[in-house]
Amino acid sequence: MRLNLKIWRQKSAKANGKMVDYTLNEVNPEMSFLEMMDVLNQQLVEWGDEPVAFDHDCREGICGMCSMFINGRAHGPMTGTTTCQLHMRHFKDGDTIVIEPWRAAAFPVIKDLMVDRSAFDRIIQAGGYVSVNTGSAPDANALPIPKENADMAFDAATCIGCGACVATCKNASAMLFVGAKISQLSLLPQGQPEREERAIRMVEQMDKEGFGNCTNTGACEVECPKGISIENIARMNREYLKAKIAQK
C-alpha cells in the first residue's frame, strides 16, 4: 500500500507548528498504525531528518499513552480501538491520512503529536481514591457487594485515561473521564465515606484545569476506546448536585 500522510509537526511547546506531507510506500496491511509510524520514523532517521515524536508504550490498548487524532477522529476510524490497536488493513492503497495531536487547552502540545495530560493526574489527586492506609483493610469477603454493582463499577473503572473523550469533544470536556472515576467509587461500599467530598473536589479540579462543560453531544462515548458509557456523566452530575445540596 502507498499512503500520503499529513502530520502535525511542532518543535516544542512554544514553537509554531504546521502540517507536513510525507509519502510512504510499501505499507503492509497487517501492520498496526504505530508500526506504520515506526517505518516512517526509520526512514526519517536514515534521511537525516528528525522523526515524528508521539506517545506510545504498551501497544496493546491498555496503558492509554497513545493519542493520535486520525482523519478527524480520536484514535482513528474504528470504534472501541486505541491507535496502537488500529491496523492498516482498515485503510486503502492511495489513502491520505491526516494525523494531529489531541487538541484541547488543558492538553498543551509538548512536541509533534505528544501532549501533556498531567491535568488528569491532578483530577485524580483531588479525590479519585479511597482513603485507606496500607495494612488497615478488613478481610476481602467481609463485605459482600452485589455482582451487578461490582460489574457496573468495573465497567467504569476500565477507563484508560487516554483523553480521547476530551480530544473529540467540541467543548474539550473531561466529564467522561471524571464521571467514570466518581461512578466507580460511588457504586462501591468502600467509596461511601468520602462520596460527597470526592464529587465536589474532583469536579472543582476539572473546572480549574480548563476543561469545558458537557452539552450532551455524546461524542465522547462514541470515541472512547473502552466504551465508557455516558451514563457516568449523568451519575457524576447527580453525585455533584446531591453533594452540593448536602454541603454544610
Next chain:
Amino acid sequence: MSVLNSKIPAGPLADKWKNHKNSIRLVNPANKRSIDVIVVGTGLAGASAAASLAEMGYKVKAFCFQDSPRRAHSIAAQGGINAAKNYRNDGDSVHRLFYDTIKGGDYRSREANVHRLAEVSVNIIDQCVAQGVPFAREYGGLLDNRSFGGVQVSRTFYAKGQTGQQLLLGAYSALSRQVSVGQVKMYHRHEMLDVVMIDGKARGIIARNLVTGELERHSAHAVLLCTGGYGNVFFLSTNAMGSNVTATWKAHRKGAYFANPCFTQIHPTCIPVSGDYQSKLTLMSESLRNDGRIWVPKKQNDTRRPVDIPEEERDYYLERRYPAFGNLVPRDVASRAAKERCDAGYGVGQSKMAVYLDYASAIQRYGTLEANKLGESQPSAQRITELGTQVVASKYGNLFEMYEKITGDNPYETPMRIYPAVHYTMGGLWVDYNLMSNLPGLFVLGEANFSDHGANRLGASALMQGLADGYFVVPYTLGDYLADDIRTGSISTNDPAFDEAEKSVQDQINRLMNIGGSKSVDYFHKALGKIMWDKCGMARSEEGLKQAISEIQALREEFYAQVRVPGSANEMNPELEKAIRVADFLELGELMCYDALNRNESCGGHFREEYQTEDGEALRNDEEYSYVAAWEYGHGKAPILHKEDLNFENVKPSTRSYK
C-alpha cells in the same frame, strides 16, 4: 565463604517473617519526617511502595518515564493475582501456595522469601478490595476465583482480563492521595540514568527530564528501584515499548550484583509474529488455557482449514504428554512443547510457527450447561453454540476482541493461532531477605529483583510479588536500614559523588549524540533481539551461546561507530532515550549468555539442549547448580560470578512432573 549474605532469619520457616518483623528496628514517626526516600518506577511495586512509605511519614520522591504513573506496564497484566485465601474450600493454604511456587520455579528460589510471599498474599487482596478494586464477584456478592497453570486449586482473583489495570489503578490512587497531601513528590517523564553512591551507600540518583533534556540531581537516604524486567533485550516481547533495563543496569555498573540473568520466561500463548515491521508481541492471557484446548494437526504441513481437520486427525499434544495437568502445565513446559511440535514440522499458519488454541469444545460444554440451567430440554446445535458463545464472551470477551483486532480472524469461529513469546524475567538485581541489594541503601522490588520465582514464574504470581514487596515487605525492612539515618540530616546534592555521576551521564549522552553514523537505534536493537532469540531463547547450547557472546561484542562496537541519534540532547528526544536503553541492553545480553553458559543444566525457563531427558524434559543438576548466580560487573572484562547456595530444608527438590 560467599560474599553474599542473604540474611535469612533463623527459626522455623513459618515463623521467620513474623519473628523478623518483631525484632527489626523501627523509625519513630517524628524521625520519618526527616528521611527522604527515592522510588524509581511506578508500577505495582513502585506505586505501592511509594504510597505505603508516604503514609508512614517518609518524604518520598517518585519517578517514572511515562507521562503518568498510571501507565506503568503492570497495567497490561491480564489474568489475575494469586492469594492463599482458600475461599473455594479446595484445600489451599499458605503452605500450598509456597510449595507450588517453589516447585513451579524448579527449585531455584529461596524458601524463606517464597514463604513470606505466600503469607502476605492474603493481605494484598484485602488491601485492594478496600481501595475499591472491582474484582470479579459471584451472585452472592463474594469474590470469584479462577485457576491458573501449574497448580491444582483455584486461588486466582481477577477482574475480567484486566486485573493488572485494576490493581495498578488501585495503587496509583493510593499514590495520588499521597501526592495530594505533599508526602510524595511525583516526577513523570523523568528517567533515572545513574545511582549516586556516597561513602558506600546509595544516596541519590541522576535523572533526565525527558521534556527539557536537563539532568537533575536528587538525593535521599535510600533508593528503591522498582523498574520492572528486561525482556525487551529480545526486541520482540510482550513488554511495553519503553520497558528497559537501564536503571538496574546502571546500578549493576556501580557494583550491584545481577542475579540469574538467563532466567527468562517465554509465555506460551501469544499472538505469532506476522512480519519484519513487528514492534511488539501481544499476550493472550494464560487464563485462556482454563477452557481452551491446544492442538496441532497429526499430519505434517497440513494446510487444511482447522475446522476441516477431523477430531481424530488432531494432536492435543499437552493432554497427550501431560495427562495430569493437560493444558494447564506451567509456562516453560507449555512453551517448549509448542516449539517442539513446530520444529518437527507440525506448525500451522503462514509461518508454520504457531499452534491452535481452540474454544470449540468449551463453547459446546458451556452451551449445554447453560441450556440445562435455562430449562431448555432439547436445544438445537445452533442454540447450544449461541449460548456457549455468550458464556465464553462473558469470561474472555475482551481477549477475544483483542485477538480479532490484531489478526482479523474471529476466534469464536476459528481457533486462535498462538506461539510462545518473551514475557517476564525472573532474573534481576540480587537482593537479601530485606530486599536490599549488596549496595547498602539500594533496595530492589518487583520484577526488577531476582528473588521469588526461581527459574520459572507461575501465572498470576507477578502481580502478587510486586504488591507484596511494595505494600507489605519494604515498609518494614526499609525502617531497619534507615534506623541508622535518623541523625544524618538531608543529603547534599553538591557532594563530589553527584558531580562525578552527572558527568558520566553527560559524557555518555555526548558520546551517543556525536557518533553521527547512518543506522537507527532500532536497527541495532532488532539485531540484538535476533541473536538473543536464536541463541539465548527457548533452547540454548554451549556452541550457540559462545557465538552469541562474540556476535554481541561485535554488534556493540558497530553500535558505537554507526548509530545515528538525530535532534539534540536538550529537548524531548525519543531516539536518544532509546539509544541510552539499547546501549545497556547490548551489555546485558552478553551477561545473559555468560550466565546461560555457566549453568550446565536445564531448569525452568533455562533449557540447555545438552541437558535433557530421553523424552525431551528438562534435566536439572541439583548437585552442582543449586545456587543463585550473582554476577559482578566486569568493567570491560568477563563478569565475575558469586554464588549463593540454596538450602532446601522444608521442600525436597524433586523432578518436576506434571504427568
